[in-house]
Amino acid sequence: MCGVVGYIGSKEAAPILIDGLQRLEYRGYDSAGIAVLNGSKITSRKEVGRLANLEKMLAADPVKGTRGIGHTRWATHGAPSQINSHPHSSSDGSIAVVHNGIIENYAELRDELSAKGHKFLSETDTEVVPHLIEQSLKDGAKSPVEAIQRTLKRLRGAYALGILFRTEPDAIYCARKGSPLIIGLGEKENFIASDVPAIINRIKKAIYLNDGEMAVVRADSVEICTMEGVAVTPVIKEISFKAEAAECAGFETFMLKEIHEQPRILRAMLEKHVSADGKIDIGSDLKPDYFRKLNRIMIVSCGTAYHAGMYGKLLLENLTGIAVETDLASEFRYRDPKIDPGTLIIPVSQSGETADTLASIRMAKEWGCKILAICNVEGSSVVRESDAVFFTNCGPEIGVASTKAYTAQLMAFALFSLYVAGVRGNLTPEQIKSYLADLQEVPDAVHYVIQKKDEIQAISEKHHDGPSSLYLGRKFNYPTALEGALKNKEISYQHAEGYAAGEMKHGPIALINDALPVICICTKTSDEVYEKMLSNIKEVEARSGRIIAVATEGDTEIAKLAGDIIYVPEVRDEFTPIVNVVGLQLLAYYAARARGTDIDKPRNLAKSVTVE
Ligand code: M6R
DSSP states (O other): OOEEEEEESSSOHHHHHHHHHHHTGGGOOSEEEEEEEETTEEEEEEEESSHHHHHHHHHHSOOOOSEEEEEEEOOSSSOSOTTTSSOEEOTTSOEEEEEEEEETTHHHHHHHHHHTTOOOOSSOSTTHHHHHHHHHHHTTOOSHHHHHHHHHHHOOEEEEEEEEETTOTTOEEEEEEBSOOEEEEOSSOEEEESSGGGTTTTOSEEEEOOTTEEEEEOSSOEEEEETTOOEEOOOEEEOOSOGGGGSOTTOSSHHHHHHHHHHHHHHHHHHHHBOTTSOBOOOOSSOHHHHHHOOEEEEEEOHHHHHHHHHHHHHHHHHHOOEEEEEEHHHHTTSOOOOOTTOEEEEEESSSOOHHHHHHHHHHHHTTOEEEEEESOTTOHHHHHSSEEEEOOOOOOOSSSOSHHHHHHHHHHHHHHHHHHHHHTSSOHHHHHHHHHHHHTHHHHHHHHHHTHHHHHHHHHHHTTSSEEEEEEOGGGHHHHHHHHHHHHHHHOOEEEEEEGGGGGGTGGGGOSTTOEEEEEEOOSSOTHHHHHHHHHHHHHHTTOEEEEEEETTOHHHHTTOSEEEEEOOOOGGGHHHHHHHHHHHHHHHHHHHHTOOSSSOTTOOSSOOOO
């Protein structure tokens, strides 16, 4: 979604803003703009399309000044166009604003302001903000801070705002509610940004603004207060990852880099959470006794994180006997799920900023539930609003298509399920040790699959050109089928359906012909569903479907049925999804490459979906 960046210091602002916006490109955008303050003059430049277009414009017509704000826009209100791009200005051009989020009551505010003579140029919701600030000053607000506070009180919806005033050459202003915003602290220079990667090369410390707070950021100071004017003492956090973590490191894309990082991340998670004597520490403030008494869990999340939640449900039910439900956060928040305070809510989120997931947390808190998040981003809204957090610690995930965050979420569920099974006595310490020994094999198995990338690429190149593909899996690998299909459609734009294989006869079998690639996840272990998967594959074969199997190394049975096979090492049933999905990530990756799409920034998608 939209990206916000701001700078104040002694260096030229424009190149710093552009660099920050480039680092935010992964969030998805369709136009970009900056506003730079020089003395008492604000100059804006905006352009549609890639940042390179804005850079070209700036090269032809540079802007000078050492304070500024910048924005990448992901259109919600009004098409991508120069006029709809941010920054937006007040009628007299004295105030410039960039905004991430949605102002829900913008229509009524616009009518009210229009009646007072304000002229609007764009179709955006954002444009009401500079006009409201301007009006507040006209109505007697004694300072920019007071004008912003009066304005914030009128806004409904979500916002991270960066604001410049022509009259205030030594400050940039920012505010947040619902959309993330950080203040990066440098040496005699400070920054604002939607997230850390935008400015990671420039800072080591940051302040995470809380909802309902605003700040006056100067080159050598930061003052924070609430929208009611109560001063807030800033909490300064060290940034825990290095700039290189947000760089491509020689890989052709971030997604490929992130796929390759998975074995290391999974190993690190095991090292962090499992002691030498086989004890699991989930790093949570919730005490063992809480889990002993627990009788219901509700997992809420979106997209890939929802698939991780589906896996979590299967594993938790299997190992702990607790009743577990999982739901899409966007559905959960509008249903009546009959949750009591004894239910543990597990939101799963890479970014920690997904609007529907956050809304679900807030609802569940009103019902008195405890929240244990599985999340990747420290300081994110999900982290701050939860009672306890299991961090996936994979470093910044820049590719829009989630890969390493997904396998880390699966690993988090594996460790959490074993921990809960241990404290509740569902598994003996010996059984847990045996599970953990098998889990320790997973990172190497993932590495093995990645090593087969050339073979997987060859398979992808045979099948990428059709209009559609079908992914089938059962039990633990039903979520894998959904995730494989999601990866494929996200980055290769080939339509893909994920299905529970047992459902095939109830509809999708009608799609099967010799042009349809059917990706069957059929790893052979002791699992009861292996035979069932074989029967499903035979049904596909009988209808001339193109079978691509994900199968266990050494499985000769499958070789008689499948045209192409991605062989993976054998791991325990329960952990096969962590290994199998990596084959599907690579399959999608090379299909996208063959189809020539923008893999890290697929069309229309945003990395973190901060609006409903
Ligand atoms: O940041 P979150 O994990 O909350 O994001 C949830 C989804 O938006 C995300 O997983 C999305 O589906 C990805 N593009 C999947 O690759």
